[in-house]
Amino acid sequence: MNPSIEIQLIALVTAAACAIPGVFLVLRKMALISDAISHSILPGIVIGFMITQDLASPWLILLAAISGIITVVLVEMIQKTGLVKEDTAIGLVFPALFSIGVILIAQNANDVHLDVDAVLLGELAFAPFDRLFYEGTDLGPKALWIISGILLLTISLMLAFYKELKLSTFDIGLSSALGFSPVILHYGLMSVASVTTVAAFDAVGAILVVALMITPAATAYLLTTDLRKMILLSLLFGMGSAIGGYWLAHWLDASISGSITTVLGLLFLGVYLFAPSKGLIAVLLRQNRQRKEVSLLTFLLHLNNHDSKEERHVAHLQEHINWQKVRAKSVLDLAVQNNMITIENQVVSLTRKGLEFTEKALEYIITNKDEKIEAMKDDFFLFRG
Amino acid sequence: MDITQYFTDYTLRTITLGTAVLGAICGMLGSFAVLRKESLLGDAISHAALPGIAIAFLITGAKDSNVLLLGALVSGLIGIWWIRGIVSKTHLKTDTALGLILSLFFGFGMLLLTYIQKQPNANQAGLDKYLFGQAATLVESDVILMSVITGISFLVLLLFWKEFKLLLFDQDYAMTLGFNTKFIDGLISFFIVVAIVIGLQTVGVVLMSAMLLAPAAAARQWTNSLSVMVLLAAIFGMFSGVFGTAISSSQPNLSTGPVIVLVAAVFVVFSFIFSPGRGILFKQIRLLRNRRELELQKTLYFMYSIVRKHDDISRPHAIRILNNFQGFTKNTLSKLEQKHWITVKGNTWSLTDSGFETASNLYNTNNPLV
Numbered sequence: 153m154n155p156s157i158e159i160q161l162i163a164l165v166t167a168a169a170c171a172i173p174g175v176f177l178v179l180r181k182m183a184l185i186s187d188a189i190s191h192s193i194l195p196g197i198v199i200g201f202m203i204t205q206d207l208a209s210p211w212l213i214l215l216a217a218i219s220g221i222i223t224v225v226l227v228e229m230i231q232k233t234g235l236v237k238e239d240t241a242i243g244l245v246f247p248a249l250f251s252i253g254v255i256l257i258a259q260n261a262n263d264v265h266l267d268v269d270a271v272l273l274g275e276l277a278f279a280p281f282d283r284l285f286y287e288g289t290d291l292g293p294k295a296l297w298i299i300s301g302i303l304l305l306t307i308s309l310m311l312a313f314y315k316e317l318k319l320s321t322f323d324i325g326l327s328s329a330l331g332f333s334p335v336i337l338h339y340g341l342m343s344v345a346s347v348t349t350v351a352a353f354d355a356v357g358a359i360l361v362v363a364l365m366i367t368p369a370a371t372a373y374l375l376t377t378d379l380r381k382m383i384l385l386s387l388l389f390g391m392g393s394a395i396g397g398y399w400l401a402h403w404l405d406a407s408i409s410g411s412i413t414t415v416l417g418l419l420f421l422g423v424y425l426f427a428p429s430k431g432l433i434a435v436l437l438r439q440n441r442q443r444k445e446v447s448l449l450t451f452l453l454h455l456n457n458h459d460s461k462e463e464r465h466v467a468h469l470q471e472h473i474n475w476q477k478v479r480a481k482s483v484l485d486l487a488v489q490n491n492m493i494t495i496e497n498q499v500v501s502l503t504r505k506g507l508e509f510t511e512k513a514l515e516y517i518i519t520n521k522d523e524k525i526e527a528m529k530d531d532f533f534l535f536r537g
Numbered sequence: 538m539d540i541t542q543y544f545t546d547y548t549l550r551t552i553t554l555g556t557a558v559l560g561a562i563c564g565m566l567g568s569f570a571v572l573r574k575e576s577l578l579g580d581a582i583s584h585a586a587l588p589g590i591a592i593a594f595l596i597t598g599a600k601d602s603n604v605l606l607l608g609a610l611v612s613g614l615i616g617i618w619w620i621r622g623i624v625s626k627t628h629l630k631t632d633t634a635l636g637l638i639l640s641l642f643f644g645f646g647m648l649l650l651t652y653i654q655k656q657p658n659a660n661q662a663g664l665d666k667y668l669f670g671q672a673a674t675l676v677e678s679d680v681i682l683m684s685v686i687t688g689i690s691f692l693v694l695l696l697f698w699k700e701f702k703l704l705l706f707d708q709d710y711a712m713t714l715g716f717n718t719k720f721i722d723g724l725i726s727f728f729i730v731v732a733i734v735i736g737l738q739t740v741g742v743v744l745m746s747a748m749l750l751a752p753a754a755a756a757r758q759w760t761n762s763l764s765v766m767v768l769l770a771a772i773f774g775m776f777s778g779v780f781g782t783a784i785s786s787s788q789p790n791l792s793t794g795p796v797i798v799l800v801a802a803v804f805v806v807f808s809f810i811f812s813p814g815r816g817i818l819f820k821q822i823r824l825l826r827n828r829r830e831l832e833l834q835k836t837l838y839f840m841y842s843i844v845r846k847h848d849d850i851s852r853p854h855a856i857r858i859l860n861n862f863q864g865f866t867k868n869t870l871s872k873l874e875q876k877h878w879i880t881v882k883g884n885t886w887s888l889t890d891s892g893f894e895t896a897s898n899l900y901n902t903n904n905p906l907v
Contacts, residue, residue: 178629183636184577191743233817235809236754239632240576244754247747248802251795254669258790359584359647363640370633407651413644420637424623435626 155280160398162279162296163412166352167364167390169303172310173345174365174390175383178373179321184239185224185342186365188246189349190358192223194253202260213298213350220346223249224339276398276408279355295355302351306344310383313337318379360409364390367416374427389419447483449513452492455502456510466498548673549786555675555683556778556797559736562687564752564774565694566732568767569725571753572705574631578617580746581635582733585616587646587742590667591653602679605667606734613730616642621726643742670741672782672793683735690728694767701725702763740794751801752777758812777801829872834899836869837878841896844888853885 177183196219200212223245230241284294291297310317320327320337328334345365352361372385397412404411425432455464462468466484484500487493492506502510570578589612590605597604616638623634694701700721703711712718729749736745756769781797810818836859843858844850856870870886873879878892888896 178633181630181632183630183633184580187577187580187636187639230809233809235758235815235817236571237574237576239574240571240750240754243576243580243746243750244802244805247744247751247798250743251747251798251802254792254795255799258792258795359640359643362636363644366633366636366640370629370637373629373633374627401648404648404652405655406648410644410646410648410651413641414648417641417645420641424627430627432622432626 156398156402158280158293158296159276159408160395162293162299162355163276163394163398163408164391165296165299165303166356167368167394167412168387169299169306169348170352170361170364171368171386171390172306172383173341173348174369175372175379175386176317176321176341177345177365178369179379179382180341183366183370184242185227186345186349187362188223188227188242189220189342189346190353190361192246192249192253193217193220193346193350193353193358194250195219195256198253198256198260202256213354216350216353217343217347219249220349221339221343224342224346276356276412295351298351299355302348306348309340309344313340317341321379356412357409360413363413363416364394367413367420368393371416371420371423374423374430389416393419444479444482444486447479448486448492451483451487452502452506452510453514455493455500456507456514461499464500466495466500549782551677551680552672552675552786552793553779553782555680556672556739556782556793557775558680558683558687558778559739560748560752560774560776560778560797560801561771562683562690562732562774563736563748564756564770564772565687565767566690566725566729567749567751567753567774568756568763568770569701569705570729571750571757572763575635576750576754577632577635577746578620578729579733579749580743581620581639582613582616582730583737583742583745584639584646585642586610586613586734586737587643587667588612588649589615589646590737591646591649594653595649602738603682606738609667609734609737610730612642613734614727617726617730667737668742669792670737670739670744670794672739672785672797675739679738686731686735690731693724693728697721697724698764705763740797744794744798747798747801748774748777751798751805755801755804755808758808758815761814773801773804777804833869833872833876837873837892837896838899840879840886840888841893841899844893850893851887851889853882853887856881856884856886859886 174183174186177186193216196216197212200209200215204211206212226245227238227241230236230244231238236244279295280293282294284291284297316327316332316337319330320332320334324334327337348365349358349361352364356364368386368388368390369382371389372382375385376382393412393415397415398408400406400415401408401411423431426434428434458464466480484493484495487506488495490505491503492509493500493502567579570576586609589608589610591608592612593605593608594600596608620631620634620638623629623637624631629637700711700716703714703716704718704721704725708718711721733745733749736748740748752770752774753766755773756766759769760766777797777800781800782793784800785791785793785796808816810816813819839859840854843854844852870879870881873892874881876892877889878895879886879888
């Protein structure tokens with residue numbers, strides 16, 4: 153196989169392996185655990201290297217995964233004391249472990265060919281050089297085998313425990329009442345995240361692992377609230393960015409990890425801006441409309457309370473309610489469009505529809521009962537959605 | 538290692554001063570980050586500063602650290618602004634937003650750095666010192682700049698003290714009082730980003746978050762007052778810097794940044810255990826004391842329930858009859874006697890008047906036992 157295809161395959165499989173645990177991390181509000189693990193595995197790797205003097209030893213991966221799980225346990229312990237919040241606990245644990253790792257490397261700098269940069273940043277382009285041989289036959293890059301194994305493990309675990317995971321993610325109380333142990337699920341998920349991080353950091357670096365875990369899931373979460381769809385979309389986004397990023401790097405002659413992250417970033421930016429109902433533009437439009445509608449409602453209530461012509465004069469809107477010209481006009485237009493008011497000689501009066509509407513609204517405001525607005529939902533967009 | 542070296546050795550003095558100032562400003566502003574439950578903001582922003590450094594270098598082609606830090610500042614501010622945007626406009630939570638910005642900006646920064654490295658420009662070496670920090674590169678002008686920034690942020694903190702405080706603890710109330718919460722919020726975010734950016738050069742991207750929150754988390758354990766906490770955090774941060782530099786300079790091959798972080802971690806562990814109000818040690822002691830107190834009260838009440846059936850409350854009873862009750866030991870009896878609730882004679886005990894009185898009020902919620 154040529155290296156280009158091998159690199160793309162590794163990127164693809166890594167993206168898939170990260171995306172699945174990432175979905176659950178994002179949904180459980182534990183996205184930053186992946187960041188913490190990706191840093192705090194450093195001492196595990198260094199100690200493993202000091203023992204075995206071999207960067208390819210499986211001990212390194214094992215020790216790194218263990219230090220990942222130690223991170224999770226420490227965070228949990230600190231949080232249990234109630235002295236600080238969870239995020240502070242995370243922020244205290246991983247820099248300390250990372251510092252220990254950096255100091256260990258520096259202390260043994262003479263005989264350790266271990267670079268902090270390499271651990272953190274990774275270089276996908278080098279992954280195909282480390283190959284797996286069986287009785288002299290070249291079986292392909294080692295990283296591809298490791299990460300594929302982890303992907304298979306992740307997928308089978310997810311399929312086996314899908315409903316438990318789903319339930320404990322969305323309703324931890326119910327799931328523990330039904331007898332699923334939240335602790336086992338928590339640590340199971342954390343172990344998968346930790347092992348995936350360890351396996352992936354070697355090939356793509358710590359930061360890309362974080363990006364591959366969080367970004368596809370977050371992007372998918374802006375598009376759907378269905379867990380199944382969210383997982384599929386995350387896989388799609390992660391794997392798509394892996395391929396796109398590879399070619400971007402190829403074109404720019406730059407870091408592959410960096411360009412995959414950049415593609416992920418652009419993808420997220422696009423969805424963040426343009427997602428149909430949860431994107432920034434959609435949200436801003438909706439907020440703007442709702443603000444206008446609230447103004448309209450205020451205005452109608454005002455009309456309802458005041459009969460005198462002078463109170464109902466168009467100019468009065470600007471004087472009395474202190475609305476700017478643009479806002480006053482847009483509110484008036486909206487009201488006219490909806491046949492709520494008529495304007496004669498600059499004097500506004502409520503139509504029958506407007507009157508009815510205002511009274512219903514008033515009733516709703518006074519009683520605050522949901523059934524009062526049910527009937528209004530159809531002829532007024534304020535309450536829609 | 539000689540103490541006079543601090544005053545004679547130029548490099549050591551500069552680094553010590555620099556890390557002390559850095560620790561102070563980080564502790565001061567970190568308190569706000571921690572109290573706003575944004576502890577990992579430092580981590581996210583310090584990563585988000587990387588593309589700014591790279592772009593500043595690409596634009597100017599110069600390695601002037603002030604220009605690069607300006608780039609870092611701009612990109613950090615964009616990062617924090619986007620984080621706030623994600624949190625307020627979508628249903629994604631703070632942790633996701635932080636992780637997103639952290640990894641995406643950093644990855645983009647890496648892309649730019651590797652792109653720069655391929656450029657035919659020999660001047661790019663050393664950009665990566667921002668990743669891991671190098672306190673040794675601090676020079677006097679850096680320390681002066683850091684001191685000036687610390688001074689400014691301290692003044693702003695004093696000037697807007699009540700606004701900051703109000704925003705921290707009751708944002709809605711601040712809004713109803715007519716404060717421009719957006720402005721105050723932006724101001725504090727701005728200064729947090731500034732603190733992070735000036736720390737990049739010294740302790741690096743990864744360890745910056747610890748500088749920001751460890752002193753604050755330690756200080757939080759000793760006080761419930763914001764002003765004391767900010768002050769303590771600044772002091773803890775300062776000492777972390779000074780001690781960390783001292784320890785790392787006493788041995789070869791000890792990088793300053795990680796040592797400072799570990800010293801700060803020691804402060805945290807010490808505070809978690811030994812702080813009188815919240816610390817684990819005193820909490821445990823209080824728990825044990827309460828448990829013993831409860832045990833005594835249970836014994837007393839059991840005695841009371843025996844005595845109550847008799848007319849004469851001071852009539853002695855055999856100690857033996859307490860045996861079926863678990864809370865009874867020699868120790869509890871002598872404790873009860875010390876409190877003058879009972880008198881013990883030989884193998885018998887009898888309730889005193891005050892013991893009877895106390896016991897009869899024991900479970901009366903209107904008369905909490907003193």
